[in-house]
Amino acid sequence: MLFRQLDYLVALAREQHFARAAQACHVSQPALSEAIRKLEDELDVSLVRRGRSYEGLTPEGERIVVWAQRILADRDSLRSEVDALRTGLNGRLRIGAVPTASGAVAQLTGPFCTQHPLVTVEVIADLRSEDILRQLQNFEIDAGVTYLDRVPADFHQVPMYEERYVLLTDDAYADSLDRRTEATWAEASRLPLCLLSEAMQGRQVLQEVFAEAGLRPTPRVETDSVAALFAHVRTGRWATIVPYAWLNVFGVPNGMRAVPMAGPSRAVPVGLVTLAREPGSVMARALMELARSTEVTTALKHLSGSRPPGSQ
Structure with missing residues (x-):
């Protein structure tokens, strides 16, 4: 063979x-x-x-x-291990990410490339949580950034930050909030919403919060891309709810306003996951070590220019 x-x-x-x-x-x-x-x-x-x-x-x-x-995964891991012992890490690191977390992946890839200059990184964004776990099990990716609340015990996990939410509107809709520092879920439900599609776990989290408040929003536009949500709000016709972590990617564009969501609050843990197998991928081990020493929450807070919603 x-x-x-x-x-x-x-x-x-x-x-x-x-x-x-x-x-x-x-x-x-x-x-x-x-x-x-x-x-x-x-x-x-x-x-x-x-x-x-x-x-x-x-x-x-x-x-x-x-x-x-x-x-084949063990063959590739053996080759990477030998190369690392001889010349340092080199090759290709493949990371999958759910749409809401893909903006935070950059907080890992930059330092990783600095530490390992011979490695190239491929980020596969806009994956569903179940797709990330399946691709890890099929050795199609080395690591994933996803929600940790539904990850089975046979995966290694490193928490990175807690996902909190802001209502993103154009200035016209923001005026209806009377310039308050928080928006309620009831107020958000009355706006013309565009949200992630129902198959995405990020949307499922929002649905749970809305249901907890006794609400059932009916978005007119659905997408699997957070960037598409920003683009729709920019037209002036829509509002959306996005993770605050994405403010470090796009900021708050001119003519738009980001308002933290008030209770019921939901802080969903997001983190790095890899297969729990030994010795495993040397690339995945190196990325896990980096994630454990990286203060992603602090970096996101600094880049967005403000405290995460709900923080003290």
């Missing part, structure tokens, strides 16, 4: 197409197909359902792909 055969099988499971898998592996389609056939012969089991076109993996193939992903 060769690593190359496992690479091809994982690529086929990911791409769901022989030609695309071959292109991703930089080989011809016949070479990829033949390598997978030899793997089937060696394991004495059918891995791929073949018809006139690719029809998916067999149940046995689905199980073997899990093992292949694990073996």
